[in-house]
Amino acid sequence: MQNNLFIYNSLSKKKELFKPLHPPFVGLYVCGPTVYSSAHLGHARGAIIFDLLNRYLLHLGYKVRYVRNITDVGHLEDENAGEGEDRIAKKARQEQLEPMEVVQKYLNTYHKNLEQLNTLPPSIEPRASGHIIEQQELIKEILEKGFAYVVNGSVYFDVLKYNEKYKYGKLSGRILEDLQSSTRTLEGHDEKRNSFDFALWKKAAPEHIMKWPSPWSIGFPGWHLECSAMSVKYLGDVFDIHGGGLDLLFPHHECEIAQSTAAHGKESVRYWMHNNMITINDQKMARSLGNFITLDQLFSGDHPALKQAYSPMTIRFFILQAHYRSTLDFSNEALLAAEKGLQKLMKAVETLEKLKSSSDASTFDVANLKKKCYEALDDDLNSPILLSHLFDGVKYINSVFEGIGKIDTSTLDALKELYNTFVFDILGLKDESAGESDEKLTGELMKIIIELRQNAKNNKDFPTSDKIRNELNLIGITLKDRKDGVDWER
RNA sequence: GGUCGGUUAACCGAGUGGCUAGGUAGCGGUCUGCAAAACCGUUUACGGCGGUUCGAAUCCGCCACCGACCUCCA
Numbered sequence: 001m002q003n004n005l006f007i008y009n010s011l012s013k014k015k016e017l018f019k020p021l022h023p024p025f026v027g028l029y030v031c032g033p034t035v036y037s038s039a040h041l042g043h044a045r046g047a048i049i050f051d052l053l054n055r056y057l058l059h060l061g062y063k064v065r066y067v068r069n070i071t072d073v074g075h076l077e078d079e080n081a082g083e084g085e086d087r088i089a090k091k092a093r094q095e096q097l098e099p100m101e102v103v104q105k106y107l108n109t110y111h112k113n114l115e116q117l118n119t120l121p122p123s124i125e126p127r128a129s130g131h132i133i134e135q136q137e138l139i140k141e142i143l144e145k146g147f148a149y150v151v152n153g154s155v156y157f158d159v160l161k162y163n164e165k166y167k168y169g170k171l172s173g174r175i176l177e178d179l180q181s182s183t184r185t186l187e188g189h190d191e192k193r194n195s196f197d198f199a200l201w202k203k204a205a206p207e208h209i210m211k212w213p214s215p216w217s218i219g220f221p222g223w224h225l226e227c228s229a230m231s232v233k234y235l236g237d238v239f240d241i242h243g244g245g246l247d248l249l250f251p252h253h254e255c256e257i258a259q260s261t262a263a264h265g266k267e268s269v270r271y272w273m274h275n276n277m278i279t280i281n282d283q284k285m286a287r288s289l290g291n292f293i294t295l296d297q298l299f300s301g302d303h304p305a306l307k308q309a310y311s312p313m314t315i316r317f318f319i320l321q322a323h324y325r326s327t328l329d330f331s332n333e334a335l336l337a338a339e340k341g342l343q344k345l346m347k348a349v350e351t352l353e354k355l356k357s358s359s360d361a362s363t364f365d366v367a368n369l370k371k372k373c374y375e376a377l378d379d380d381l382n383s384p385i386l387l388s389h390l391f392d393g394v395k396y397i398n399s400v401f402e403g404i405g406k407i408d409t410s411t412l413d414a415l416k417e418l419y420n421t422f423v424f425d426i427l428g429l430k431d432e433s434a435g436e437s438d439e440k441l442t443g444e445l446m447k448i449i450i451e452l453r454q455n456a457k458n459n460k461d462f463p464t465s466d467k468i469r470n471e472l473n474l475i476g477i478t479l480k481d482r483k484d485g486v487d488w489e490r
Numbered sequence: 491g492g493u494c495g496g497u498u499a500a501c502c503g504a505g506u507g508g509c510u511a512g513g514u515a516g517c518g519g520u521c522u523g524c525a526a527a528a529c530c531g532u533u534u535a536c537g538g539c540g541g542u543u544c545g546a547a548u549c550c551g552c553c554a555c556c557g558a559c560c561u562c563c564a
Contacts, residue, residue: 030564031564032564033563033564034562034563039564040564041564043564045564046564049564087562172493172494172559173493173494174492174559175492175493223562244564245563245564246558246559247558247559247562247563247564248564249559250559250560251559251560251561252563274564275564276495277557277558277563277564279557282556282557283557284558284563285563285564286562286563286564287562287563287564288561288562288563289563292563317513318502321502321503321512321513322502322503322504323503323504326496327495327496327557327558328503329501329503331501331502333500333502333514333515334502334503335502336501336514336515337501337502337503337513337514337515338502338513338514339514340513340514341512341513342513344513344514345513347527351528382504382505384503384505384511385504385505385511385512387504387512388504388511388512388513389511390512391511391512391513392511392512395529398527398528399529399530401528401529402521402528402529403529404529460523465523469525469526473526478527479525479526480527480528481522481525481526481527482527482528487527489527
């Protein structure tokens with residue numbers, strides 16, 4: 001199996017040709033959310049970007065095992081200090097729910113939102129709480145290799161010791177001395193030997209809700225541990241791609257590298273990919289900053305910052321219009337522009353189905369367009385360039401429809417295949433035009449109304465024909481007079 | 491303070507050492523009874539100052555501003 005896909009590897013900071021370890025199989029691991037509140041626009045970006053990658057790899061013929069974890073335990077509010085409450089436990093207390101109820105509640109909306117956004121589900125969606133044994137086994141391995149120490153029933157990773165044998169900070173470019181001086185100094189008695197050491201296992205306080213027995217104490221695993229344990233379990237000691245948000249690069253992914261390397265003596269991940277953040281007013285959208293807009297709010301328009309509702313496909317298109325390694329700024333104007341752009345694209349795809357080929361030679365080079373589309377994706381998933389090429393084709397499709405351009409049969413077939421492949425299969429866009437059961441009836445009714453309006457027009461009764469058009473407009477139906485008949489849409 | 495990244499026209503957003511990115515909005519035209527859609531044409535750019543070069547928005551240096559990470563965050 002051959003491909004020409006170059007992806008930017010955060011580890012080497014270069015675009016590298018993607019060569020899977022065991023073709024045709026590809027192992028893809030992506031960090032999923034901690035499920036203690038609703039998913040927002042930022043979560044959508046990560047999900048959509050790695051969905052694009054997954055879809056493209058599938059299109060290229062790979063058998064992708066796509067693993068995306070769910071963090072449902074062990075994620076503390078103050079990870080560095082190893083203190084503070086577990087996020088999920090806190091929410092559980094606030095909402096008077098079982099921790100697993102909190103998890104289920106937000107996991108359900110996460111799944112619903114991602115389905116609305118037309119992302120393909122991962123092959124495996126492991127949860128941290130379901131892999132306590134695996135995490136404990138990993139801790140044991142790290143302890144045996146001498147890269148961790150036990151204090152009062154908690155286990156910490158010994159970064160200094162690790163750094164002697166392997167280099168710590170490869171991914172983030174961080175240097176230990178810098179960390180030592182810049183990491184916040186902790187008051188009182190810290191169990192850690194160094195401030196940059198991190199917890200592998202934490203002894204639970206008596207009031208702590210989520211806890212498990214272990215050789216060291218009744219407690220719970222550290223946050224970074226789950227990804228190391230679960231990725232290796234499902235994808236093997238060494239696997240192809242690890243993805244996640246740029247904000248996870250340090251410390252989360254750096255710690256993951258340290259854990260896996262310490263345990264297995266080699267690095268697990270061959271390509272690290274990081275998507276950039278969504279910004280709002282030039283600031284990162286984040287739960288902790290309180291400036292986020294949830295996906296449900298976007299879809300319903302129910303948020304003070306929103307001028308209207310935006311459909312899931314509008315959101316998807318908006319995200320695909322920017323390169324995944326750039327920040328993307330949220331605004332109503334940008335979203336509105338995306339909505340219009342998407343409409344234009346989807347309408348052209350519909351138009352394509354109505355096109356009639358002629359015996360004249362085509363005035364457009366589809367093979368060249370196809371080549372450019374692949375080149376765009378191969379260049380580190382450059383979806384904005386891909387879209388710009390697809391819009392070149394849109395212009396041509398419309399010009400043929402208007403009788404300006406010419407198209408022959410083979411070109412028409414090639415163009416249909418190209419748009420089906422790239423728009424639906426790879427970019428994962430879909431037609432959102434509503435309702436099926438009522439659709440037929442509406443179509444029949446519209447036929448009658450259009451005929452009545454035509455009669456009025458024939459009789460030069462324009463007040464009547466205008467009234468029909470305007471009133472239809474009010475209920476969201478737009479009429480369009482074309483050369484050979486009347487189109488309508490809502 | 492340390493590390494990294496960004497600054498592109500009205501807005502969003504690609505990209506490249508010399509050739510129109512694209513979408514949205516605007517303007518002029520075709521079409522239309524009018525409008526919408528579509529098509530054709532078109533106006534605003536590459537933060538500032540130097541340098542390298544025949545040529546730089548694109549490479550280098552300095553400066554300014556903005557952001558991310560260094561707690562948790564997709």
